[in-house]
Amino acid sequence: MCGIVGYIGPREAEEFLVAGLRRLEYRGYDSAGVATISPEGALTVAKTRGRIERLAAQLEETPTPGQVGIGHTRWATHGQATDENAHPHLGGSGTLALVHNGVIENFQSLKRRLEGDGYQFHSETDTEVIAHLIDSQLAGQSAVDDMADAHYQPLVEAVQTALAQLQGTYGLVVLFHQWPEVLIAARSGSPLIVGVGSGEHFIASDASPLAGYTDKIVYLADHELAVVTADNLRVVHRDEGHVTHDIHVLDFESGDVDLGDYDHYMLKEIFEQPESLTNAMRGRFDFDAATAKFGGLTLSPQQLRSVQRLLLTACGTSWHAALVGEYQLESLARLPVEVEYASELRYRNPPIQSDTLLFAITQSGETADTLAAMREVKRKGHPVLAINNVVGSTIAHEADGGIYLRAGPEIGVASTKAFTSQCTVLAMLGLYFGRLHHLSFSAGMRIIAELQELPDKVRRALQTNDEVRRIARKYADCDNFLYLGRQANFPTALEGALKLKEISYIHAEGYPAAEMKHGPIALVDRHTPSVFLMPQGHVYDKVMANLQEIKARNGPVIAVICEGDMEASKLADDVIEVPAVEEFLQPIITSIPLQLLAYHIAVARGCDIDRPRNLAKSVTVE
Ligand code: AGP
Numbered sequence: 001m002c003g004i005v006g007y008i009g010p011r012e013a014e015e016f017l018v019a020g021l022r023r024l025e026y027r028g029y030d031s032a033g034v035a036t037i038s039p040e041g042a043l044t045v046a047k048t049r050g051r052i053e054r055l056a057a058q059l060e061e062t063p064t065p066g067q068v069g070i071g072h073t074r075w076a077t078h079g080q081a082t083d084e085n086a087h088p089h090l091g092g093s094g095t096l097a098l099v100h101n102g103v104i105e106n107f108q109s110l111k112r113r114l115e116g117d118g119y120q121f122h123s124e125t126d127t128e129v130i131a132h133l134i135d136s137q138l139a140g141q142s143a144v145d146d147m148a149d150a151h152y153q154p155l156v157e158a159v160q161t162a163l164a165q166l167q168g169t170y171g172l173v174v175l176f177h178q179w180p181e182v183l184i185a186a187r188s189g190s191p192l193i194v195g196v197g198s199g200e201h202f203i204a205s206d207a208s209p210l211a212g213y214t215d216k217i218v219y220l221a222d223h224e225l226a227v228v229t230a231d232n233l234r235v236v237h238r239d240e241g242h243v244t245h246d247i248h249v250l251d252f253e254s255g256d257v258d259l260g261d262y263d264h265y266m267l268k269e270i271f272e273q274p275e276s277l278t279n280a281m282r283g284r285f286d287f288d289a290a291t292a293k294f295g296g297l298t299l300s301p302q303q304l305r306s307v308q309r310l311l312l313t314a315c316g317t318s319w320h321a322a323l324v325g326e327y328q329l330e331s332l333a334r335l336p337v338e339v340e341y342a343s344e345l346r347y348r349n350p351p352i353q354s355d356t357l358l359f360a361i362t363q364s365g366e367t368a369d370t371l372a373a374m375r376e377v378k379r380k381g382h383p384v385l386a387i388n389n390v391v392g393s394t395i396a397h398e399a400d401g402g403i404y405l406r407a408g409p410e411i412g413v414a415s416t417k418a419f420t421s422q423c424t425v426l427a428m429l430g431l432y433f434g435r436l437h438h439l440s441f442s443a444g445m446r447i448i449a450e451l452q453e454l455p456d457k458v459r460r461a462l463q464t465n466d467e468v469r470r471i472a473r474k475y476a477d478c479d480n481f482l483y484l485g486r487q488a489n490f491p492t493a494l495e496g497a498l499k500l501k502e503i504s505y506i507h508a509e510g511y512p513a514a515e516m517k518h519g520p521i522a523l524v525d526r527h528t529p530s531v532f533l534m535p536q537g538h539v540y541d542k543v544m545a546n547l548q549e550i551k552a553r554n555g556p557v558i559a560v561i562c563e564g565d566m567e568a569s570k571l572a573d574d575v576i577e578v579p580a581v582e583e584f585l586q587p588i589i590t591s592i593p594l595q596l597l598a599y600h601i602a603v604a605r606g607c608d609i610d611r612p613r614n615l616a617k618s619v620t621v622e
Contacts, residue, residue, distance in 0.1 A: 001027055001028050001075040001077075001101070001616040001618060001619055001620050001621055002027055002028045002072060002073060002074045002075050002087070002099075002100070002101040002205070003020075003021060003024025003025065003026075003027035003028060003072070003073040003101070003204075003205045003206075004024075004070070004071065004072050004087075004099045004100070004101050004171060004172070004173055004192075004203070004204070004205050005017050005020035005021060005024065005070065005071040005072075005099075005173075005202070005203060005204050005205075005209055006069070006070045006071070006099075006173040006175075006183050006185060006202070006203030006204075006228070007020075007067075007068065007069055007070075007200070007201075007202055007203070008067070008068045008181075008182070008183050008200065008201055008228055008229060008230050009067060009197060009199055009200020009201065009230045010067060010199060010200060010230070011067065011200065012065065012066070012067065013034075013036050013064075013066055013067055013068055013069030014034060014036060014059060014063060014064050014065075014066075014069060016202060016209070016213065017034045017036075017069050017070070017071035018034070018052065018055070018056055018059065018071070019209065020071060020202070020204055020209030021034075021052050021055070021071050021072070021073045021209075022052050023208040023209045023211075023257055023411075024073055024204065024205055024206070024208060024209055025051070025052050025073050025611065026265075026411050026412070026413050026610065026611070026616065026617040027073065027075065027101075027205060027206075027616050027617055027618060028073055028074050028075025028076075028616045029050075029051050029052070029073060029074075029075075029611050029616075030049065030050075030074045030075060030076040030081035031047065031048060031049040031050060031073075031074045031076075031081050031082070031083070031085065031086035031087075032047065032048065032050070032051065032052050032054070032055040032071070032072065032073045032074065032086065033045065033046060033047025033048065033055065033071065033072050033086045033087050033088055033099075034046055034047070034055070034059070034064055034069055034070065034071040034072075034088070035064070035069060035070055035071075035088040035097035035099075035175055036064040036065060036066030036068060036069035036175075037066045037068050037069070037175065037177065037180035038065040038066045039065070039066065039067070041177075041180070042065075042066075043094060043097060043175070043177045044064040044065070044066070045064075045088055045090065045097060046058055046059055046062065046064050047072075047083060047086035047087065047088065048083055048086060049081045049082050049083050049085075049086060050081070051611070052073060066180070067230075068175065068180050068181070068183065069175065070088055070097060070098075070099045070173045070174075070175045070183070070203075071088075071099065072086070072087035072088060072099035072100075072101075074086060074087060075616040077103050077126070077621055078103075078107070078124060078125050078126045078127075079123060079124030079125050080124070084122055084123045084124075085123045085124055085125050087099045087100065087125075087127060088175070089122075089123060089125065089127050089128040089130075089131045090122075090131060091131035091132050091133075091134050091135030091138075092119070092131075092132060092135030092136070092138075094177060095135050095138055095176070095177050095178065096131060096134060096135060096138070096174055096175060096176050096177060097131070097174075097175045097177075098127065098130060098131040098134070098172060098173070098174050098175070099127075099172060099173050100127040100130060100170055100171070100172040101170070101171040101172070101190045101191075101192075101205055101620065102168060102169035102170040102171060102172075102188075102189055102190040102620065102621065103126060103168045103169055103621045103622070104126035104127070104129060104130065104166050104167070104168040104170070105167045105168040106165075106166065106167040106168070107126035107129045107168075110129045110133060110165060110166075111128075111129050114129065114132045114133065114136065117136065119132045119135075119136075126168070127172075130162065130163075130166065130170070130172065133162040133165060133166075134158055134159055134162040134174060136162070137157075137158035137159070137161045137162050138155075138158050138176075147179055147182075148181065148182075148229075151227070151234065152179070152182050152184070152227050155176060155179065155182065155184060155227075156184065156225060156227060156236055159174060159184050159186060159225060160225065160236075160238060163186060163188070163225075163238070164238075166188075168189070169188060169189030169190050169368070169620070169621065170186065170187065170188055170189065170190055171185075171186075171187045171189075171190030171191060171192040171205060171220075172185065172186055172187075172192075173185045173203050174186075181229055181230070182227060182228065182229050183201075183203065183228045183229075184225060184226070184227055184228070185203050185220065185225070185226040185228060186220075186224070186225040186226070187220045187221070187222060187223075187224060188222050188223055189222060189368070189620070190205070190366075190620050191205055191206055191366050191393065191394055191620065192204075192205060192220045192226075193205075193206065193207060193210075193217050193218060193219050193220065193392075194217065194218045194220065194226050194228060194233055195209075195210040195213060195214040195216065195217050196214060196216040196217070196218060196233060196247055197213065197214045197216075199230055199231060200230055201228045201229075201230065201233055202214060203226070203228065206366075206390070206618075207250055207390075207392075208257050208409055208411070210250060211250065211257050214250075215249050215250040216247050216248075216249065216250070217247070217248050217249075217250055217392075218233065218235070218245045218246070218247055218248070219246075219248065219392045219397070220235070221237075221397070222394075223237055223238040223239065224236070224237050224238075224243065225237075225238070233245070248391075248392060257409050257411060263603075263609075264412065264599075264609040264610050265411040265412035265609075265610045266412035266413075266414050266416060266503070266595075266599055266609050266610060267599055267609075268412075269410055269411070269412050269416045269417045270416045270417070270462070270592070270595050270596060270599065271462060272407075272408065272417050273416070273417045273420050273455075273458050273462070273592070274455040274456070274458050274459045274462075275408075275455070276405075276406070276407040276408060276417040276420070276421050277420060277421060277424050277454050277455045277458060277588075278455045279406040279407065279408070279421075280405055280406055280407065280421045280424045280425055280428075281424065281428065281451060281452065281454075282406070284428060285448050285451075285452075287445075287448070289435065289441075289444075290435060290441045290442075290443075290444030290445045290448065291431055291432055291435035291436075291444050292428040292429070292431045292432040292435075292448075293432075294403050294428075294429075294432070296385075296401045296402050296403050296404065297385065297401055297402075297403070297432075298385075298400055298401030299357075299383055299385075299400070299401065301436065303383070304357070304432075304433070304436060305436050305437075306355060307335070307355055307356070307357040307433075308335070308336075308353070308355040308356075309335065309336050309337075309338070309353055309355060309356040309357070310329055310335055310336070310337045310338070310356070310357055310358075310359065310433075311337075311338050311340065311352065311356050311357070311358045311359070311377070311382075312325055312326065312337060312338070312339045312340070312358075312359050312361060313339075313340045313341070313342045313345050313358065313359070313360055313361070313370060313373045313374070313377075314339075314341075314342055314360065314361035314362060314367075314370055315341065315342050315343060315362075315367050315369055315370055315619065316415070316498070316619075317363070317415040317418070317419050317495060317498060318361040318362050318363060318367075318370070318415075318418070318419075318422060319339070319341060319342075319361075320419065320491045320492070320494050320495040320498065321361055321419050321422035321423050321426065321491075321495075322339045322359075322361050322422075322426075323339050323490075323491035323494070324422075324423045324426065324488055324491045324492065324587040325337065325339075325359075325361070325422075325423070325426030325429070325430075326338075326339050327487060327488035327491075327584065328423070328426050328427045328429075328430040328488065328584045329426065329429060329430045329433065331430070331583075331584055332427070332430030332431055332433070332434040332439065332447065332584060333429075333430050333432075333433035333434040333436075333437060333439075334434070334437060334438060335433055335437070340373070341369075342360070342367070342369040342370040342372070342373035342374075343369040343373075343622075345373040345376070345377075346369060346372040346373040346376050352377065352380060352382060354382075356382055357382070357383050357384075357385065358374065358377045358378075358382055358383070358384040358385070359384075359385050359386070359387055359429075360373065360374040360384060360385070360386045360387070360388075360395055360399060361386075361387045361388075361422055361426075362386065362387070362388050362389075362393075362395055363388070363389045363390070363405070363407075363410055363415055363418035363422075363618075364388075364389070364390055364393065364617065364618035365386065365388040365389070365390040365393020365394060365395040365396050366390070366393055366394055366395070366618045366620050367395075367618065367619050367620070368619060368620050368621055368622050369619070369622060370395060371394055371395050371398070372622070374386070374395060374398065374399065375398065378398075378399075378400070383400050384399050384400055385399055385400060385401050385402045385403070386399035386401075386402035386403075387402060387403050387405065387422060387425055387426070388402055388403075388404060388405065389404065389405040389406075389407050389410060389418050389421070391404060403425050403429075405418060405421040405422065405425060406421075407421040410617075411610070411617070412609070412610050413502070413503075413610060413611065413612055413615050413616065413617045414499055414502045414503050414598070414609075414612065416499075416595045419495060419591060420458070420588045420591060420592075423585075423587050423588050423591075424451065424454065424588060427447075427451065427584055427585060427588075428451065430584065431444060431447045431448070431451075434447075447582075450581065450582045450585060451585070453581075454581070454585060454588060454589075457578075457579040457581055457589055458588065458589065458592060460578070460579045461578045461579060461589050461592040461593065462592060462596075464576050464577065464578065464592075464593050464596065465596055467576060468576055468593050468596040468597050468600055469596075469600045471558060471574045471576065471597065471600075472596075472597055472599075472600030472601045472603075472604055473600070473604050474574070475529050475556070475558070475601065476600075476601045476604035476605055478506070478527055478528065478529055479506060479507060479527070480506070480507050480508070480523060480527070480528045481497065481500055481506060481507070481508040481509075481528065481529050481530075481531060482497075482508070482509055482510075482511065482516075482520065482523065482524070482528060482529070482530040482531070482555075483496040483497040483500075483508060483509070483510040483511070483530075483531045483533070483594070484510070484511055484512075484513040484516065484530055484531065484532050484533070484543075484546060485510075485512070485513060485532070485533035485534075485543070485590070486512055486513050486514065486539045486542060486543055486546075487537070487538075487539055487583065488583060488584065488586055488587050489533040489534075489535070489586055489587060489590055490510070490511075490512045490513075491510075491587065492533055492586075492587040492590050492591050492594065493510035493511065493512075493513075493531070493533055494510035495510070495587075495591055495594065496508075496510060496531060496533075496591065496594030496597070496598070497509055497510040498510075499594060499595055499597075499598035499599075500597070500598040500601065500602075502598075502612050502615060503598055503599070503602040503607055503609055503612045504598060504601045504602035504605050504607050505605075505607065505612075505613070506601070506605075513532065513542070513543050513546035513547075514542065514546060516546060516549065516550070517549065521549065521550070521553065524550055524553045524554075524555035525553075525554070525555065526554050526555075526556065528555060528556075529555070529556045529557070529558055530547075530550045530555050530556070530557050530558070531558045531559075531560070531594070531597070532546075532547050532550075532557060532558070532559040532560065532568075532572065533560050533586075533590045533594075534547065534559055534560065534561055534568055535560070535561065535562045535578065535580065535581075535583075535586050535589070535590060536562045536565070536580055537583045537586065538583070544567070544568065544571075547559065547568070547571055547572065548571065551571060556573045556574075557571070557572040557573050557574075558572065558573065558574045558575070558576070558597075559571075559572035559574070559575045559576070560575075560576045560578060560590050560593050560594070561575050561576070561577055561578070562577065562578065562579070562580040563577045563578065563579055563580065564577070565577070576593040576597075578590060578592065578593060
């Protein structure tokens, strides 16, 4: 879950390395480091615990010169967030430097063997094992007269021999002290791409560092290794040898990844939702057939018509979107839907009926548990499709097809616009399957009309920002929150609680409102606010009754209600009014004030909004 970068070409490498790590910092921010080789041949390593800014300040004082280098920002898996455990790690006595994203499961046994061979370890990391392992394969290579003529094949073999001994996942880049004209990058399980420039190459964990440098990228697949010089890129597969590589065009600019006038990426992405929802729907309605259309649904209408059961799997916020999808798909398509935590599904081995279609829902497309659950269901012969936001991600690559969210880069660790886009795409899937089954033409057109009004209604919900900020400051000192909703607003309550937990570190729980009486109501007191999601709908009166149960125990109530709802306004301590929408779209509208509430409470508590403690944007380890 770390971020790694590499550069080779005519520029000073440090400039791209530091800028790239800043863009990748959402992948982990426990420590950071770079290594370069100067024109004079000096291998320089600079690394420190903490944020990129701390490293940048260090480099201001002691730059790392050179036109080749590697860099890393860390999410600690093995060993504390210390200077010693920061990457890059050196192999042997400094024959190479290496940065790594992933987890090596058999590192202890390899470490014991290498210590037996006389290697000294300077860190607690699994990564240092790889550096020494490659060093142990390098012995004798220095005698190679012209490594370039040999296309660096001896180095490739040394790296491949070392990698063959690893169990686990990696995306890594190796910088060789004796051969500064080449970098070797390799992937198995962790994402890695190469940016192709003219007379230069860039390596990164994802595309965000490349915006503004090049728009030509090569996605490395598992078990592929890239031999990268300033002028050349060669891709070698572990088993198949040399492979041709496709160059893709980056689908976003640096403006998409820059903060602009916002204080935080999370706030920027909250306010981007009218556009991201418009993008999610653009060109995806078939007005002649009153249905939705998706270019990436690679199964034929006949195959999709024969689907009798949907299985949705995901993690975190995406799992909450899947729960919303369950309500939407069952109500619009009348198809039975099961929602599974991916981390459970990958090992639970449930009986899956033959006419089941799996959707893996994931913003990043790299979440290890979701990838593994999808692979497991695919291995059993079921069709698997992905709902994903990152073009070319591993899950998008391995699924049989899918739907891109088109929400643009989501950099804030707390997911916001991806959630509402996921719920919108799931509603459109409900329309698609509904029209394949029982939904009439006019019903289809009504649903399309409701969906098309969504961006404007979200824009109106965003206008509650000032009111939400006032409410947030009122409750910012509370240490426990309850989020309550019914039907499709129950998963939204879960999502609201997760947002608050993630960025303000306040304990919060989401519940179906009627569940309170069965225990959680014991938590209610003057200092524990309950956030009620109660837009108009077929369970409104039931939720109102639940609200009165809380008021009867002096629990403060913040209610998200439809504009003009006077009844709830009289009862709740604070209300946030949002535009009315059809019930299957309510989670998209009611989640907006919940995102803003979490954001403003976290700001009031002085929390690091975009880099919340202990978290990372994409969980690529199990
Ligand atoms: C949400 O704010 C978190 N960042 C996290 O729960 C996230 O949703 C989860 O890790 C799944 O990520 P994915 O959608 O990229 O697969």
